[in-house]
Amino acid sequence: MTETAELSFVRRYVFSTDHKVIGKQFLFTAMGFFTIGGLLAILMRTQLAWPWQEIPIIGPLLYGEASGNILPPESYPALVTMHGTIMIFFFIIPILSGALGNFLIPLMTGARDMAFPRLNLASYWLMVPAFLLVLSSFLVTTGPASAGWTSYAPLSILQDAAPGSAMGQTLWVLSLMLVGTSSLVGAINYITTIVMLRAPGLDMFRLPMTIWALFITAILVTFATPVLTGALILMFFDRSLGTLFFAAGEGQVILWQHLFWFYSHPAVYIMILPAMGVASDVISTFSRKPLFGYKPMVYSIWAIAGLGFIVWGHHMFVSGMNPLLGITFMTSTMLIAIPSAVKTFNWLGTLWRGNLQMQAPMLNALAFVSTFVIGGLSGIFSAATPVDIFLHDTYWIVGHIHYVLFGGSLFGVFAGVQYWFPKMFGRMMSNTAGIYHFVITFVTFNMIFLPMFYLGAFGMPRRIADPYQYEMFSGLQGTNQFMTYALFVLAAAQLIFAFNFFYSLFRGKVAGKNPWKANTLEWTTDSPPPLENFEEIPTVYRGPYEYSSPLVAADYLPQDQYVDGTESPRGMPAPAVSPAAGD
Amino acid sequence: MNPMPGVGTMKFAMWLFLASEALFFAALISAYVLLRLTSPSWPDVSELLNVPLVALNTSLLLISSVTMVYGFASIEDGKQSRLRLYLIATAVIGTVFVSIQAVEWAQLIGEGVTASNSVFGSTFYVLTGFHGLHVLIGILFLVLTIFRSYRGRYSQAEHGGVELMGLYWHFVDIVWIFLFTIIYLI
Amino acid sequence: MGGLVPGLSTIAGPIDQIFMVVLVLTGIAFVLVEGTLIYFLIRYRHQEDRKATFIHGNRRVEILWTVIPGLMLFGLAVFQYDTWIAAKIDFPPESASEVISVSANQFEWNATYAGADGELGTTDDIEAPINILHFPIGKPVIVKLESTDVLHSFFIPVLRVKQDAVPGRPSEVWFEAIAEGEYELACAELCGLGHYRMRGFVTLETEEKFDAWLEEIAARR
Numbered sequence: 005m006t007e008t009a010e011l012s013f014v015r016r017y018v019f020s021t022d023h024k025v026i027g028k029q030f031l032f033t034a035m036g037f038f039t040i041g042g043l044l045a046i047l048m049r050t051q052l053a054w055p056w057q058e059i060p061i062i063g064p065l066l067y068g069e070a071s072g073n074i075l076p077p078e079s080y081p082a083l084v085t086m087h088g089t090i091m092i093f094f095f096i097i098p099i100l101s102g103a104l105g106n107f108l109i110p111l112m113t114g115a116r117d118m119a120f121p122r123l124n125l126a127s128y129w130l131m132v133p134a135f136l137l138v139l140s141s142f143l144v145t146t147g148p149a150s151a152g153w154t155s156y157a158p159l160s161i162l163q164d165a166a167p168g169s170a171m172g173q174t175l176w177v178l179s180l181m182l183v184g185t186s187s188l189v190g191a192i193n194y195i196t197t198i199v200m201l202r203a204p205g206l207d208m209f210r211l212p213m214t215i216w217a218l219f220i221t222a223i224l225v226t227f228a229t230p231v232l233t234g235a236l237i238l239m240f241f242d243r244s245l246g247t248l249f250f251a252a253g254e255g256q257v258i259l260w261q262h263l264f265w266f267y268s269h270p271a272v273y274i275m276i277l278p279a280m281g282v283a284s285d286v287i288s289t290f291s292r293k294p295l296f297g298y299k300p301m302v303y304s305i306w307a308i309a310g311l312g313f314i315v316w317g318h319h320m321f322v323s324g325m326n327p328l329l330g331i332t333f334m335t336s337t338m339l340i341a342i343p344s345a346v347k348t349f350n351w352l353g354t355l356w357r358g359n360l361q362m363q364a365p366m367l368n369a370l371a372f373v374s375t376f377v378i379g380g381l382s383g384i385f386s387a388a389t390p391v392d393i394f395l396h397d398t399y400w401i402v403g404h405i406h407y408v409l410f411g412g413s414l415f416g417v418f419a420g421v422q423y424w425f426p427k428m429f430g431r432m433m434s435n436t437a438g439i440y441h442f443v444i445t446f447v448t449f450n451m452i453f454l455p456m457f458y459l460g461a462f463g464m465p466r467r468i469a470d471p472y473q474y475e476m477f478s479g480l481q482g483t484n485q486f487m488t489y490a491l492f493v494l495a496a497a498q499l500i501f502a503f504n505f506f507y508s509l510f511r512g513k514v515a516g517k518n519p520w521k522a523n524t525l526e527w528t529t530d531s532p533p534p535l536e537n538f539e540e541i542p543t544v545y546r547g548p549y550e551y552s553s554p555l556v557a558a559d560y561l562p563q564d565q566y567v568d569g570t571e572s573p574r575g576m577p578a579p580a581v582s583p584a585a586g587d
Numbered sequence: 588m589n590p591m592p593g594v595g596t597m598k599f600a601m602w603l604f605l606a607s608e609a610l611f612f613a614a615l616i617s618a619y620v621l622l623r624l625t626s627p628s629w630p631d632v633s634e635l636l637n638v639p640l641v642a643l644n645t646s647l648l649l650i651s652s653v654t655m656v657y658g659f660a661s662i663e664d665g666k667q668s669r670l671r672l673y674l675i676a677t678a679v680i681g682t683v684f685v686s687i688q689a690v691e692w693a694q695l696i697g698e699g700v701t702a703s704n705s706v707f708g709s710t711f712y713v714l715t716g717f718h719g720l721h722v723l724i725g726i727l728f729l730v731l732t733i734f735r736s737y738r739g740r741y742s743q744a745e746h747g748g749v750e751l752m753g754l755y756w757h758f759v760d761i762v763w764i765f766l767f768t769i770i771y772l773i
Numbered sequence: 774m775g776g777l778v779p780g781l782s783t784i785a786g787p788i789d790q791i792f793m794v795v796l797v798l799t800g801i802a803f804v805l806v807e808g809t810l811i812y813f814l815i816r817y818r819h820q821e822d823r824k825a826t827f828i829h830g831n832r833r834v835e836i837l838w839t840v841i842p843g844l845m846l847f848g849l850a851v852f853q854y855d856t857w858i859a860a861k862i863d864f865p866p867e868s869a870s871e872v873i874s875v876s877a878n879q880f881e882w883n884a885t886y887a888g889a890d891g892e893l894g895t896t897d898d899i900e901a902p903i904n905i906l907h908f909p910i911g912k913p914v915i916v917k918l919e920s921t922d923v924l925h926s927f928f929i930p931v932l933r934v935k936q937d938a939v940p941g942r943p944s945e946v947w948f949e950a951i952a953e954g955e956y957e958l959a960c961a962e963l964c965g966l967g968h969y970r971m972r973g974f975v976t977l978e979t980e981e982k983f984d985a986w987l988e989e990i991a992a993r994r
Binding site: 077078080081084150151152156157158159162165166167251252253254255256257258291292293294295296297298299300322323324327328330331334335338339341342345346348349350352353355356357358359360361362370373374377378381382384385387388389390391393394395396397398458461462463465467468469470471473474475476549551552553554559 | 774775777778784787788791792795796798799802803806807809810813814817818819820823824825826827828829830831834835838839842843846847849850851853854856857858860861862879920922923924926928930933934935936937939940941942944956957959960961962963964965966967968969970972
């Protein structure tokens with residue numbers, strides 16, 4: 005093991021093979037992209053509130069004299085495309101799988117690093133050209149990709165069908181190919197590490213839910229991402245070599261949708277499962293109570309992942325696909341709600357008769373549960389195929405996806421980052437700032453996205469730069485303005501989080517090994533952990549959720565703490581001396 | 588703790604990688620199947636393509652898998668030069684395979700079938716092209732393995748790299764059997 | 774939907790009814806779940822002298838809350854099969870319907886009606902002015918939908934009708950309007966920079982008025 009002092013700055017912090025550093029690299033770049041994606045959303049919502057109006061200062065800066073200082077019509081589709089693309093591929097997936105996954109997996113499994121540290125380095129650095137490609141697409145004269153993050157053919161194939169369908173779309177395709185490769189490489193590393201490098205005594209059914217979730221997510225990535233890569237390659241060839249895969253008439257236009265959604269539906273589970281894992285761990289820790297229904301929770305994640313592969317057609321009910329498939333996909337889609345419901349009930353079961361501590365991570369985890377429920381329930385309407393005839397491609401869908409992605413995944417991220425910040429950086433974030441951030445975010449989030457169901461029930465379509473062109477939607481401008489004002493406040497509230505985060509990096513209260521008095525293995529080592537993670541690899545004697553156990557006086561019982569008279573892991577002698585409990 | 592004694596992390600990871608590759612080819616193959624089933628006019632493959640030649644080519648690839656297996660068996664017995672012999676044979680046969688494929692491509696292009704003037708062409712060239720690319724990459728890795736063998740990297744006790752090479756090569760072979768069947772035979 | 778947009782086709786009733794059923798079921802689920810959540814947050818808030826209950830789960834409850842929602846969701850799916858089949862699979866016979874061709878292109882709608890011979894695709898076909906569509910009420914209408922360039926989607930909210938127009942792959946969508954009025958058609962699939970203004974004007978009228986309108990525009994041509 006190389007001593008830290010011997011590595012140059014570049015080897016230690018830039019081209020590092022240390023999973024903790026790589027995790028932080030993913031974390032910081034994801035936060036940067038979140039800012040960009042958020043700014044794009046602000047521009048979109050400004051257009052929806054005041055279409056074709058000049059924004060003071062920003063208008064002339066961004067759009068220039070040539071377009072009259074206002075958003076040009078062809079730019080709105082580019083805004084929605086890049087907002088979706090950046091948020092999905094450059095924010096939420098990297099921050100959940102890349103940042104939390106990388107940082108936590110070896111620590112929570114009691115390993116010194118990932119199975120393949122150099123491959124891990126590659127998985128981050130493959131993202132860097134992807135970043136450059138996607139960012140440079142904003143600077144192209146014909147504009148960035150503007151066929152939606154879903155990039156349906158032929159709009160995305162015919163170079164002159166839309167301005168962004170020229171170079172912007174090419175850059176989009178190439179960038180996503182790199183993202184896919186990075187994800188795949190990371191997933192192989194995670195699966196190998198979790199299966200093969202667990203500490204002694206750490207059976208699979210003693211793993212924390214965060215790890216189960218990251219594990220199953222990695223399996224989804226391994227099986228689903230190659231299909232997207234294949235689809236992107238076919239798209240690239242259609243665009244550059246004139247192949248006819250998605251060509252109208254000779255090829256099959258809808259083939260793109262099948263291939264795309266075969267990946268992208270599992271992808272939405274890639275985006276939510278890690279957050280579900282985080283929620284389980286945070287809720288259990290702050291309830292001081294075992295997770296309710298550990299095995300059902302694990303099986304539910306397996307069910308979500310498995311069923312996730314057979315529901316893709318629910319994005320295509322009115323696409324021209326054989327309508328008989330509407331029946332099969334509706335049925336499978338209704339069924340996939342079951343494991344999510346089971347998980348929700350088990351989170352409630354965990355809270356029941358707990359001793360709930362409302363610190364910032366817990367508040368965000370609770371927000372996850374409450375908004376995920378709304379997201380999931382709203383999905384049942386879209387799963388109802390006849391109803392989806394009306395709701396498809398309207399703001400109902402936009403509301404649904406943001407309740408599960410923002411309400412779900414993002415609150416999960418807020419919970420996870422605040423929960424593990426002490427372990428990552430050795431300092432505490434301010435709980436007070438965390439609470440302010442949470443309250444404002446939670447309230448304004450609902451103010452923005454709940455009305456979207458109302459808009460959708462009116463039939464207001466998505467991706468439309470000026471809905472009030474239609475008389476039937478002309479009465480909706482007031483609602484849209486309300487939502488935009490709420491977004492301004494939401495955006496400002498994120499500054500609280502950002503300030504809290506960066507200030508605490510330098511001036512936060514120094515954290516000990518286990519500030520939350522939690523049970524999992526990462527809390528047994530220093531904050532931040534040494535290069536080799538653990539002085540000695542821990543031995544595990546129990547599951548991760550033994551809070552308020554009658555075996556000890558404290559209301560927590562770390563996984564690696566031996567209690568005299570209790571069962572030892574298979575084949576391991578009991579230690580001669582009980583290791584001391586954590587701080 | 589390793590729950591699967593006898594399977595190292597590298598071998599485990601190689602299986603995962605091959606699983607992802609299987610899905611990649613599955614995407615291309617399902618595109619082919621959908622396009623062919625919904626196409627109003629698909630060329631008569633028995634006339635357009637040189638099926639006997641490609642059948643021969645397929646058997647060559649199968650033989651190369653056999654030589655690969657013999658190579659692995661040789662190093663399991665500690666026989667270095669035998670290993671190299673079989674690795675070289677595998678690489679040579681692989682090169683012949685790709686060359687015959689190139690000849691086939693040239694013939695087809697000569698007959699006016701390109702990737703852009705027919706859906707058949709699009710699927711044919713992309714499917715066989717990506718497979719061929721995988722064979723080429725396999726040959727590169729075979730050459731690398733041969734060099735490593737000369738440098739004394741493999742022994743009876745430690746030859747994991749040869750096993751990984753074999754797994755990859757057999758995978759590429761199996762994919763070809765699928766492709767050959769659905770493009771040339773059915 | 775849900776009382777916000779009038780339902781002016783024969784399929785609107787069944788569709789809106791399904792929406793209502795789902796709304797009631799999800800509404801109950803919402804109140805129960807969120808209500809329980811809020812209750813627990815208050816009831817079990819942190820108290821120094823209390824230890825949480827050390828329980829890992831309950832098998833019976835797990836089975837109950839898996840099977841009951843499972844049956845309800847499966848039932849909900851099956852409950853809708855008929856409506857979906859009626860909307861998208863069981864088409865009325867062309868002989869009893871008004872068959873209209875609608876072509877979507879960047880960024881306009883072009884409707885073509887059968888002329889005196891009652892058949893589309895013949896020389897006496899009547900082309901409506903751009904973005905103008907008239908449909909008779911009380912009679913099934915079959916729209917033969919196609920696109921000349923990229924994907925568009927034929928969406929008339931009051932009729933509860935939506936179907937993608939796929940270039941190279943004509944499709945059909947049917948409905949039967951039940952009341953007169955002037956409404957709009959929106960494109961519901963991103964089709965480029967003019968997507969936001971791909972607006973059609975839909976007139977639902979009695980068959981007499983519809984025939985009269987057809988004669989009028991035929992004469993103009």
